[in-house]
């Protein structure tokens with residue numbers, strides 16, 4: 001698509017240039033000219049009093065979305081172990097495939113990985129596409145992109161979901177660019193539109209101040225990455241049967257990246273996998289009171305978590321931060337103390353199974369996400385919980 005300027009109608013008044021926030025229009029020789037900054041927002045069309053501007057839309061009549069069906073999940077594995085986020089996505093994909101009445105497939109790529117196919121079927125996949133080759137021992141963007149591109153052309157999936165891991169974030173845009181389709185990164189919510197059947201892909205936008213729901217109506221597959229820890233893993237059913245389809249590996253790509261060495265980064269302890277979390281926010285009042293939350297977490301065999309302001313003021317390390325710019329957590333129990341429940345914080349706790357929220361404000365938004373609501377002073381409640389557990393030993 002491009003911006004068209006009708007030189008017969010344009011009088012060079014400059015109103016369009018003033019209206020453009022991208023500095024994409026200049027007046028040269030008494031006529032408007034557009035440059036590469038243009039984002040086709042269309043503001044100048046409304047501003048021009050002479051109807052001299054229009055946007056020419058690219059014709060896309062050849063793209064037939066109806067040829068595309070089924071939902072695919074990229075079953076990312078490292079050293080042969082399927083990542084939990086892939087199982088989370090298979091659970092979500094199962095739900096979406098039921099709504100759409102289509103098959104759910106997992107795509108497993110790697111070396112010596114055939115034995116993992118049954119696991120993916122047990123967790124909900126109807127089919128598993130396997131590309132197994134010793135050349136694929138180390139995850140490679142270039143090789144995986146090539147394999148996915150060929151598979152998409154051949155099997156035509158309607159939806160493709162990937163985990164927003166380091167590798168997933170690097171791979172997904174490459175696949176989307178090859179398939180000439182859209183990609184919504186870092187989704188926190190996915191659902192099928194009942195009327196159109198399109199995938200609604202919801203993610204925080206504008207610095208996390210609002211949630212945007214994005215659709216991809218004109219191209220396929222509809223692609224999304226989802227952050228780990230947001231969607232629950234469903235229970236496996238090892239009696240479930242499924243189809244396994246082998247994909248041949250073709251080493252015919254012009255590789256631009258040469259792997260010199262594969263070094264594992266030292267493991268950083270995070271709260272992403274903790275089963276019990278005592279999370280504290282600004283309502284805890286002082287840095288010394290955080291020790292109370294730490295104490296309760298230790299008594300319960302859990303970890304401490306914090307809201308972002310506590311990291312910003314240096315009361316806690318970023319490793320403990322929960323939320324959009326911290327970790328997404330999915331504990332069995334989350335005790336939230338003095339946290340208001342801002343949208344950016346809630347984005348990280350949607351996977352928690354049980355949330356007990358303690359807040360002095362009965363209208364705090366955290367209570368909308370909580371399963372149990374305690375209106376009161378979290379410092380006092382933490383103290384009495386600790387002494388109760390110490391007294392009774394449980």
Ligand code: FAD
Nearest residue numbers: 207281282283307308323324325326338339340344360378
């Ligand atoms: P507040 O909002 O100040 O809430 C304190 C709460 O404590 C209030 O509800 C109050 O009623 C209650 N309270 C006060 N005293 C007591 C008491 N004695 N006992 C019990 N309750 C009490 N935030 C995150 O947490 N994680 C993120 O990843 C994150 N990412 C962000 C990304 C962006 C781009 C932006 C713009 C913001 C982000 N934020 C994030 C910040 C977020 O918007 C909120 O500002 C933050 O979550 C608020 O933290 P809080 O709930 O601890 O503090």
